[in-house]
Amino acid sequence: MNILSIQSHVAYGHVGNSSAAFPLQRLGHEVWAVNTVQFSNHTGYGAWRGEVFSGAAVTEVVQGVEERGALPSCDGVLSGYMGDAGIGEAVLDAVARLRRANPDALYCCDPVIGDVGRGVFVRPGIPEFMRDRALPAADVIVPNQFELEFLAGASVTSREAAKAAASALLGRGPRVALVTSLITPETPADAIEMLVVARDGAWALRTPLLPVSVNGAGDAIAALFFAHLLETRSPAEALSRAASSVYGLLKATAEAGSREILTVAAQEEFVRPSRRFDAEPA
Template identity: 70%
Template sequence: MNLLSIQSHVAYGHVGNASAVFPLQRLGVEVWPIHTVQFSNHTGYGAWRGQVFEAGVISDVLEGIAERGALPRCDGVLSGYMGSADIGAAILDAVARVRAANPKADYCCDPVIGDVGRGIFVRPGIPEFMREQAVPAAEVITPNQFELELLSGHTVTDQADAVAACAALHAAGPRVILVTSLHTRETPKDAIDLLASGPDGRFLVRTPRLDVALNGAGDAIAALFFFHVKRTGSTAAALEAAASSIFGLLERTEKAHSRELLLVEAQDEFVKPSKVFTPVAV
């Protein structure tokens, strides 16, 4: 499998492409990363160095890949945080070029907008771009609960609300949805839910809540879920594999008291998770 991943990148630590690329490679995927930024470290440290690339860089790098005759072999495009609407437009142009070369290629959009407790943390215009252009263009999306509510216009207090919100987003275009962190009235305080919705049904996985809040975890699970959807064609199987792997990664990171995801140390979790969480239909 060949996947094009257009995301931010850091030299130190693991967010964006630095979080998504290695797990995919460990699973045997040939990844073609295009970086939208090159920073020393993620911005959560409060200080960083590096450069934000202009949208034209994405198009230029993609053109070079196209000149190698590779686009017909591209099975999908993955995107995450978009620093500007111009970057977003360049990503959608890349998706269109890949689809023109390979109509079977899929687009997975992690619609990064904000989070519960933090609110919207992207630049003005990005939420509208996600809702009006990126999400309708995608086959797979991976919002958190805050983004699910914002994009669907549904307030989510219970599982039925979450299912209704997913239905509203399916109507906008995406075939498969993974809600990466869900807290409803049915969720115990010591747990976290993940909900996946696709043409084969709606499925829930509940894992123990870990005392971690790590940058890059969403980037990793979006990549893993997209791969497993492509590999299996099953929403439930993709949810089980991605949720189990990310829990193993986070548990290993928590035990080490690490501020950065231990992607390399925990790499076997991507291939054979130490704990498997079986989805239930909802």
Template identity: 50%
Template sequence: MNILSIQSHVTFGHVGNSAAVFPLQRAGHEVWPIHTVNFSNHTGYGDWGGPLTPASEVTAIVDGLERRGALEQVDAVLSGYQGGADIAGAIVETVRRVKEANPNALYACDPVMGNAKSGCFVSDEIPPLLRDKVVPVADIITPNQFELGFLTGQETTTLEQTLEAVRAAQEIGPRTVLVTSVLRPQTPEDSIEMLAVDGQRAYLVATPRLPFKRNGSGDVTAALFTGHYTATRDAQLALARTASSIFDLLQLTYEAEATELALIESQEYFASPRLQFEVQELG
């Protein structure tokens, strides 16, 4: 699979393309990254250096790929943290051009906005653009539970509410929705769930919940699910492989007390997921 990944880049640590490219490569995919920012580190540190990439430069890179005849070889476009508000239009136009060259290509959007603990951490211009302009052209979206609620304007406290919000998101455009960091009243304190809905079929997987969080884990999740789903068109298998790899990545990071994801140390788990968690199909 050839995946065109339009996301942020950091020199230090692992978020955006710096989190997505290597796991996808170890999973067996060719990845062509386009960086929406070129920062020293992720913004969670409160201080960083480096520029946003103007939309015109993103488009110029896509123009160059088109001259190489590469767009028709793209199997999936993946987008994540967008940086400037002007990037949304460049992404949508890139998706249009890729699908014109290869109608079988998929577009996976990770609508990065924030989380339940921190709230929104992107520019106020970004969430409406994602909801109104980007998500409607996506085949796959990978929001966390908080982001799903924002996109749809619905409560996501229970599993039933979350499924209703997924159906509302599907009405906007995407057929396939992966919801990460799912918590509900029935969830044990030591567990966390992921929900994947593909058309009418829904799948749920629970993994142990580790008592910490590291930036970039959502980026790896979106990347791996996109790669596995694009290769197999099987949401259940893609969810099982992704959940397995992400848990092992986080467990290694936690055990090492690392401040950034232990991406290199976890590479065998990307190449050969252990599939240690059962995926339940919801009736």
């Protein structure tokens, strides 16, 4: 498949396109990466160098791809961290261009806003853009628990509450909502949950909670889930494959004591996960 991925890029480490592109390529997919920022490293270090690109710069790159006659063969757009609300409009312009060229193409939005414990960590205007503009345009939405609560305007204190909140998102446009991390009072202390809700059902799984705190895992989950969904058209199977691969990736990272996820060293996990987790009806 061909996937247009519009995300951040770092020279050192693996977040954004630096986390999403290689796993997809390892699975045999073409990734047309358009970078929204060019940073030395992810912002979790507290210091970085580089610049945020303008929406006009993003649009110019996408337009150049369009001029090559490539968009009719593109299967989907994946977007992540935007850095500036103006880039959001460029992403939606890219989605519109793709849908004109290929009406069957899908748009997967990773609505990067913030996280539990950290709160909002993006620039002003971006959370509202995600809620009011990106969400209705998306076919697939992949929020974490914090982002789910913000987008749905509801507190998530149980799996049922998460299902209700994700279903509310589907009522605004998307066909599928994947909650990439879910911890409620019902979740065992040694586990973390993932939940996918589609118009024809809901599925969930639990994986062991690993002693690791790294950036970029959510970017990998979104990319892998989207690719597997495009390939299988099964939300449950896409969840199982993505969760299994990312668990293996994070397990290798934890065992190595690495500050950065081992995207390259643990690449076999993308193709043949060392442990399989099956999604079950939720």
